[in-house]
Amino acid sequence: MRLTFAGRRPGRWLAPMLWLALWAAGAVAAEVSVPIDSAKAIALGHEMNLYWVVEKSLALLIPAAFLFSGIGARISHACGHLVGGRRYATVALFGGVYALLNALLSLPFNYLRHYRLPFSLGLVHEGPGQWLLGQGVTVVAVMITAALFLWIPYALIRRSPRWWWAWAAAALVPVVLFILVIKPLWVDPLTTVYRPASGAMALQAKALAARCGIPNVTVLVGGDDSTVAGLGPTNRVVLDQDLAKQESMAQIRFTIGHELKHYVLGDNWKALLIISVLLAIGFWLMQRLGQLALARWHARFGFDRVDDPASLPLLVLCMTVLWLAVTPLFLALDRHIEREADRFGLELTHENTAAAQLFAGWVGDAELAEPGRFERIFRDTHPSLGERIRMANSYHPWLTGEPLRYADACAMPGADSR
Numbered sequence: 001m002r003l004t005f006a007g008r009r010p011g012r013w014l015a016p017m018l019w020l021a022l023w024a025a026g027a028v029a030a031e032v033s034v035p036i037d038s039a040k041a042i043a044l045g046h047e048m049n050l051y052w053v054v055e056k057s058l059a060l061l062i063p064a065a066f067l068f069s070g071i072g073a074r075i076s077h078a079c080g081h082l083v084g085g086r087r088y089a090t091v092a093l094f095g096g097v098y099a100l101l102n103a104l105l106s107l108p109f110n111y112l113r114h115y116r117l118p119f120s121l122g123l124v125h126e127g128p129g130q131w132l133l134g135q136g137v138t139v140v141a142v143m144i145t146a147a148l149f150l151w152i153p154y155a156l157i158r159r160s161p162r163w164w165w166a167w168a169a170a171a172l173v174p175v176v177l178f179i180l181v182i183k184p185l186w187v188d189p190l191t192t193v194y195r196p197a198s199g200a201m202a203l204q205a206k207a208l209a210a211r212c213g214i215p216n217v218t219v220l221v222g223g224d225d226s227t228v229a230g231l232g233p234t235n236r237v238v239l240d241q242d243l244a245k246q247e248s249m250a251q252i253r254f255t256i257g258h259e260l261k262h263y264v265l266g267d268n269w270k271a272l273l274i275i276s277v278l279l280a281i282g283f284w285l286m287q288r289l290g291q292l293a294l295a296r297w298h299a300r301f302g303f304d305r306v307d308d309p310a311s312l313p314l315l316v317l318c319m320t321v322l323w324l325a326v327t328p329l330f331l332a333l334d335r336h337i338e339r340e341a342d343r344f345g346l347e348l349t350h351e352n353t354a355a356a357q358l359f360a361g362w363v364g365d366a367e368l369a370e371p372g373r374f375e376r377i378f379r380d381t382h383p384s385l386g387e388r389i390r391m392a393n394s395y396h397p398w399l400t401g402e403p404l405r406y407a408d409a410c411a412m413p414g415a416d417s418r
């Protein structure tokens with residue numbers, strides 16, 4: 001395949017040769033080399049893989065235990081008694097109780113994995129009380145969500161026993177949409193302070209966003225992650241609270257450029273589409289696998305119909321199995337979206353060296369430059385830092401007059417003259 005490149009299109013040689021000439025003339029910055037991973041970082045990577053296996057095992061074991069011990073059905077029936085046998089109240093109450101029990105059972109592991117470990121690595125600075133409070137708020141939000149929306153699939157199972165899975169997924173699309181919007185607007189500000197970006201950072205963000213036709217972009221600073229939250233008119237760029245301390249202005253420009261790709265190309269809508277399709281497949285699995293499981297184990301489960309509110313752990317189990325099965329595919333898509341956000345950021349800012357140095361700076365005890373295959377397939381939402389450094393080093397089509405991938409999305413600096 002590579003031979004055709006050399007043989008048939010000699011014109012292609014011009015670009016790299018021109019680049020070489022520019023490089024020799026000093027117009028192209030020197031490449032940033034990929035740091036070598038330390039033994040400590042490699043050991044931590046193995047530890048994280050182990051944590052991943054334990055976390056996923058727990059996510060399967062907890063609903064399976066509720067199901068096969070019959071305890072889930074007993075709690076569900078007790079909830080039914082409490083609300084005088086009213087069906088939808090039973091679904092709401094059992095949903096809330098199940099969410100709470102699940103959170104309590106997962107708490108020791110979550111504390112180790114999501115508080116102690118990042119704290120020991122210096123990635124988290126809040127106290128354990130504050131962390132617990134955040135967990136509490138999340139559980140309450142999940143309980144309220146369950147109480148508000150869980151009745152929908154159960155009502156549809158009754159109405160349309162054959163096609164309920166498709167109707168339920170369609171009915172939950174606006175719900176997912178609602179959650180994607182209310183989480184950043186109302187839930188996250190309960191535990192994190194967000195303030196509008198100011199000074200040079202705000203000016204840079206405004207200038208870059210204006211190139212992409214969004215002069216009134218909302219840019220907030222807060223939390224410990226840079227991201228794009230919300231959908232449509234609630235869309236906002238959220239920048240890490242420590243960004244000004246951690247990154248140079250050139251690196252901040254690249255970071256904003258990367259995030260603007262998620263904003264401009266509506267990556268959150270893609271997430272909504274993927275979640276909706278997965279919901280439909282999950283409900284369908286529940287319909288198929290659920291019936292099979294019930295035919296075989298209904299005596300152990302303590303219920304014999306999919307529309308019994310006690311079937312919630314079965315639904316959770318089916319969804320978890322599905323999620324695990326599609327994780328590699330989903331992450332591959334995620335990494336593609338992130339790789340393209342890097343490309344977009346480079347096209348918009350031309351901050352290649354700053355970006356490569358930024359990624360090189362992230363390589364350390366907590367993050368590998370070149371993770372192993374298990375991590376890449378099952379855990380990584382972004383391309384490896386080594387890959388990101390290499391892309392920042394080598395992607396600069398504007399230097400050689402080659403077409404830009406995102407020239408239609410924004411007024412990219414290299415495409416100005418065309």
Ligand SMILES: [Zn+2]
Binds near residue numbers: 262338
């Ligand atoms: Zn991103």
